[in-house]
Amino acid sequence: MTEALSASKLADLPPEMLDFTLLKPAGALVPRLGRLSIPGRRTLLTPDFLGNTSRGAIPHISQDNFGKTGLDGVYIALEDFIEKHPQKTPPIFKLDTPDPLRRFTALPKDTIFVLGARRQPPIPSANANTNSEIGILTSVGFQVISSEYYAAAARKLQPDIVVGLADIPFGQPTVGLKRKDKMSDRTETWTRDIIAKRSTIDKSEPRFNIFAPILPIAKEVQSWYLEHLLDDMVDKISGVAIYDSHLLDELPEELQHLPRLSFDNPSSPHELLRQVGLGMDLFTVPFVTDATDAGIALDFTFPVPQKTNGTERRSLGMDMWKSEHTESVTPLTDGCKCYACSKHHRAYIQHLLSAKEMLGWVLIQFHNHEILDAFFAGVRNSIDKGTFEQDVATFEAFYEPKLPEKTGQGPRVRGYQFKAQDHGKSTKRNPKAYKSLQVPLNAFHGQQPNPNPDVRDVIDDDALVGLVGMEHVDPTEQLEGLKIEDDRS
């Protein structure tokens, strides 16, 4: 019934209009089911996740393989495309074609594009935000963009959804009350700004949908912003982007019907479940690619599998570097429908990692996306059946609370992928690719790999182009340092 209703409603909407229907309407702080539709794009059933792109690609997935990830939508950061700004017009703005961002990144026509200013998670910029600009980090260094520039970029690039600019001092350990007032004021100005700029777009031109940011500060401190959002912006926005999931508790009634995109980056499936339980709808899940880079094949289902042996808590992922996989011709996860599991086996994937072949990360990335996809399908089903709360409790008891520690090296880390504070540290981010050979030439029969793992994996011609080796960098820890002190106490 709701299907038919929504379909007819959809037909009346202007072309780019986003429709979000709550399939299982619920009060505050309970999990909800929704359907996000944009004409011409794939329909997102929520809760769900967006592919988290880097420079327009899901890491390791060439565009011809994108379909194998099963993704319906992607998150794209503007800072990935504007290196030349402001000295030169970034190339992408010179691409003279409809839907330039989609054409440039060569992603499918029906994939939902969500554009934000910063990568997820954002790396703190050395440039502080000002009244008119926010600091960003491009692949060539720190930069600032103005609200005006952002709106113009959104108009030119024609994504389906644009997340408004938020004034958040990433990387600042504590934020004082005055600064928080400023956060609220600036974010309001910028939100008004992008709404106003969009209203000037000619009716014949594609119009993006706006998600308004909800700041990671107490409701009272951003109350002016929220009030104004309700007073005169609520009918102009199509969703909210929430930087702190605890704020869901205090989200005004008038915003309840809007889809909620989480920028409170989850570190584990448990954290995803917690946020879903509070009523979050959409996620970018950076831990998927982090796990892939670490050679960890995710291995969890929701609800937990029926048949279980033993009482020990299960690991959330499998470290594919481990030599126990070298002769295993089983898929990563039994019954998994992903491309890697249907075509290849553990032994090959273990080999690819250990040989530093890029295909290892490609295959694990397919798998990890499929695991997440099935996870969210399970979550929706569980909410639908009304068993979500019990299923979460069982899940928490069944699996370990954290993803396994990584042991192997990942692909080479790029400057735009690690935090600025790491500069000048004595530890190397990427290990040396070559070292001199100083072993005496002795007779030796057989061809065993060197038992010393430190030197076993040292050489690789990919080192020349920088696709190997990652050390001492944990992108997730970047944001953990960010604590916003609550001044109420």
Place this chain on the structure above:
Amino acid sequence: MAPVSMPSALRYELLAKCSVTKARAATLHLPHGPVPLPIFMPVATQASLKGLTPEQLEEAGCRLCLNNTYHLGLKPGQATLDAIGGAHKFQSWPHNILTADADVSFQMVSLLKLAKVTEEGVRFLSPHDGTPMLLTPEHSISLQNSIGSDIIMQLDDVIATTSPDLARMTEAMERSVRWLDRCIKAHKYPERQNLFCIIQGGLDLDLRRRCTAEMVARDTPGIAIGGLSGGEAKDAYCKVVDTCTGLLPEKKPRYVMGVGYPEDLVVSVALGADMFDCVWPTRTARFGNAITARGVLNLRNAAYAEDFSPIEEGCQCVCCRSLDEGGLGITRAYIYHVTAKETAGAHLLTIHNVQYQLNLMKQVRQAIIDDRYPTFLKDFFAKLYDDKSKYPQWAVDALKGVGVDLLVD
């Protein structure tokens, strides 16, 4: 050792011969299906072609790729290969595989100080980790039997073609013949794996002739010309290929090892060679270099930042085809945007370069079948160089030797 006829697991079906040059078009029937000759074989050194899935390689049209014997011997190792049932199963590749020790040869050539060749085999330090290793002909064949490749290569004694030491060169050539005998003797599955000999002898044409005669007498299913592509002058390279092919039986495939630049391929085909391999097309892709009919473009150059044309106009790879043609419509500007920053950028350009090489050989083959290979050669060079004065002299000379004058329209 008395020459003995050995079983063969291939069939060479000659389709056409160029009426001017020595070029041949054929179909080579191998255990995992037929492949067109002449052929370029992409190099999946460690059982993976630089980030591409075997399926992507298949979609690019590849039906025969290389694995490296020595690398697979290190990782995953012979025991694993035996347990899993060979390299086809290991990498889920349903088509043909050729295994070579090309890298060992290369290391012997380039790291001679670290390698010691005795009659028993080659002792050297692993470039992976400095572990001392011994590779004998028996090891090599046993490993390739475990790998289960459709074409296996003998272990040979390679020294730099540029070496002035004729005595050492002669020794290497003669030793390679003795090692071939040991390889033939050690080969367990001649009925399902084709052993190719490798002709050595440096740039000395007399040595090459002697080696060719010895090896042809051993009657292996296919014949490789080795030790080249190690920095020798191109005209000397051409003389060696021309001399060897002139002495080879018509009904066997001829493989020139380590060759992959487009102009080297088309000239070598004219000199009578059929099979080639090289890491260059896939390696150079990772540096942002795109191979096109008009030369190699370095797409990391800022000149391409705003170039929204395909990598190569008219190319049929999935990157270059437009959306209307069912492709991705990837632009040079996007490659510039991601190359050396995202692994996916390397994958895209690798797809293009592999497709370029395979397509080039497809065109070469069709031109031979249509008996218009001389015209093809002229068109090829005219596209690659904007002026005849820029044509490489070695190519002009080599092709003149087989009846094609590039400088005359």
